Amino acid sequence: MDPLKALADAERKPYWLDSPARPEPQPRLVGNTTADLVVVGGGFSGLWTALMAKERDPEQDVVLLEGRRIGWAATGRNGGFCMATLTHGLPNGLERWPDEIDQLERMGVQNLDEIEQTLLRYGVDCSFERTGELVVATEPWQLEALNEHLDLIGELGLDYQPLDQDQVRAEVNSPTYLGGLWERSGCAMLDPARLAWGLREACLRLGVRVYERSPVRALDDDGVTISLRTPHGTVIGRRVALGTGVFQPLLRRLRHLVVPVYDYALMTEPLSDAQLDSVGWRNRQGIGDSANQFHYYRLTDDNRVLWGGYDAVYYNGGLVKPEYDQRDETFVKLAGHFYDTFPQLSGVRFTHRWGGVIDTCSRFSAFYGQAHGGRLAYAAGYTGMGVGATRFGANVMLDFLSGERTERTELQMVRETPMPFPPEPVRSGVIQFTRWSIAQADQHQGRRNLWLRTLDRMGLGFDS
Template identity: 30%
Template sequence: MANLSQTGPSVQAGIKHSIYWRDTEAVEPGPPLSEDVHCDVGIVGGGYTGMWTAYFLKQADPSLSIHIVEMDYAGAGASGHADGFVTPTIGHSLAGLVHGFGTERAKTAYAVVGRSMLELDRFCRKHDVDAELEPNGYFSVATSEAQLRLLRRDVDLAERIGARNSLQLLDREQARERIGSPAIHGAFKVGGALLNPHRLARGLARVVRGMGVHLHEQTLATSVTKENGKHVITTSGGRVVADRLVLGTDAYQHGFRPFRHRVKPVWSYAVVTEPLTDEQLAQVHWPDREGFVEARNFIIFGRFTADNRLLFGGGPAPYFYGRDMAESRHMRRDEATEFLRGALARYFPAWRDLRIAYSYGGCVGMTRDFVPHVGSTEDGVHYAYGYCGNGIALTHTAGKILRDLILERDSTYSNLLFVNRKERRFPVEPLSWVGAKGLTALLAFQDRHPNLIKRQLV
């Protein structure tokens, strides 16, 4: 693995420190809000959460008037810079969910998110959204005997929640027949898909606009208040006065006072190579193009893009003091580039000299208990955040939950394990920063020395 202290001159010249996905489809933001409006539902946040909520509300009741305000363009946040894995994972891990909530509640939640994975494919086909979706799933892989124990544990847990038939633990040779990496010691296949998150977000924006949803891009919400029984979203261009309010800003949710200490923005990094030539592709046996995720606390993952680039991501996920989310300071992180270059070389020595075209980071929303939270406050504010880096399918599910909460439906969705659940809060600064540094060090130590700390930490 690359030495994390190697920064600066060791980093390849000519790398673009911008999000690769944004270059796959040009964005022409819609007009910002320019007047006061009144509506049934006002939504802050034009990412997956806000748009799926609007989509499902309009399906349930086309007469609803819905306005979404988004400070940049729809999908500019975590929705558009995700790594494109459509997974059933809820929070950080299956083990954490089963141990924290019990087998039956975990089983129900995984079944519902699994349904969302299937419906994403149907949505793209129905609405002609070219999200470059490949329904080939991914492998959870082990690169050591300790990680193999984690895979065996997850297979056993999957059996407990009824998914055993879809999981077969492959040994070293069987796994390398699927992904020809000398680093892989074992693997099991997980259902799901790979897609282009930016193109999905832009396609979803077009669909909800076509349904009559008012999507105001480049419209920053400067305050959210309640006046005369109505929720008021104030922006520089006007006010949205709504009967119901949804806050769906994930890593930005801490900007609203009631949620200040409930979610923390953590940075996740990725590198993307130049497109591989046919000759380069032939150097590694990877016939079905599945992605893979390494079984560790700070996961490492890899996948192909639609134009045959190799995307590698993961590794240390830093939190910066004061919830600092400034791209100007943190989009480029040379030690992350070198770490991921080292991971790529470890997995695929034949590709160790591939040129890195993009290296970038973005924030994901983390909660104290490592599961998302969806619900309603006593003041009638509906919310969803904290997908912990696994939000593509989960946000689809969250949209259905918020639909049912807003329409006051008692349903499977409104009773899922992460709905209206009491939350543990992060401490104030500097304790929050100190705690993050300590937990990061402990999790990294466990990744390096798994036999010394065998207990599940998160």
């Protein structure tokens, strides 16, 4: 089908948030109040922090402030891949923290297990399916990269299954696949919006006071407490946890460590039984290809295909604007790639198209820190793999705020800070040239030019 025709009736809104299950917002903060812990941000980072704070100490008074609606930003716009990795994938973790990789992988699997247990404990229905992820090669050079770490994977005891061309096409039938690697237990598929709404409900049941449509405009520290001012009220807290991603950084240092990158996705209409049979996909894995500019895709519980990725767009100046959520050039490109991958689905149309902003840092995985004498903690920079890792980050923030030394806080990954980005306009030039270089690498059998090799040597190995 012509991509323009296939997109003609697609709603310009995130599929996950376009649901009758979306709850009514909690009230705005009006007037002044106090709290033991104030959590800023109603995405996964803030929700996990508030929930686990009450689990650690049911008696403490916890307030969560969200500027708009719970889950409206990256939390409600992602692909719903809940991954065990804490390091944005094994290769990135190996490159940066080789001495800790076995520990980081173990802690990541434990974190994913605990997410599953939490959903069962609170009865959160978010279509959680522990299907694993299928990483596929569509070019010969990608096969080499997939096989590079197989020996180490075996040593770490990770549940990966290499697949040749026939085996991978038996799993999911695409003429583009040359081979693959099935990470069988380290990834779950879920509905991210329903996860956020379920976590909100769990927080409320435990006594967290949740205020939506209450953006924090200023932070003031009197040396003992921290005041967070919203348009209609103020919360004075003993401790503060920031989980705001790229939005309104209340700490100046975060402006230099995080940049906004836009990611885009499409959702198809539900596949018929015959259409699904033509693809196979009986094990319902999440899928990602191995290019630098990669696609990610998965089935929903009603057998739609979410198809996203490829273009990761930085808008010069690093601005975050609502109009950036829509980019027709990318939508048309994605639709064409979908039909190239699954020509047997040429009659399928798209029902939704949307974009969202990701908080990216130079090390491609989250970083953590403290400020205001240890009374404020933050986690940011998840770079698109935060559905699961934000829970780990929430635990790090709570460890910091309690003053505890834990296995998490002793990690080199947690103690290190990523290299800051240069100021504008140099930042825009560097990022745009890097994006161009990445595209060129995909067109030249993965060969990275001098600029990318220099970034690699500096520990800034951009790959998407």
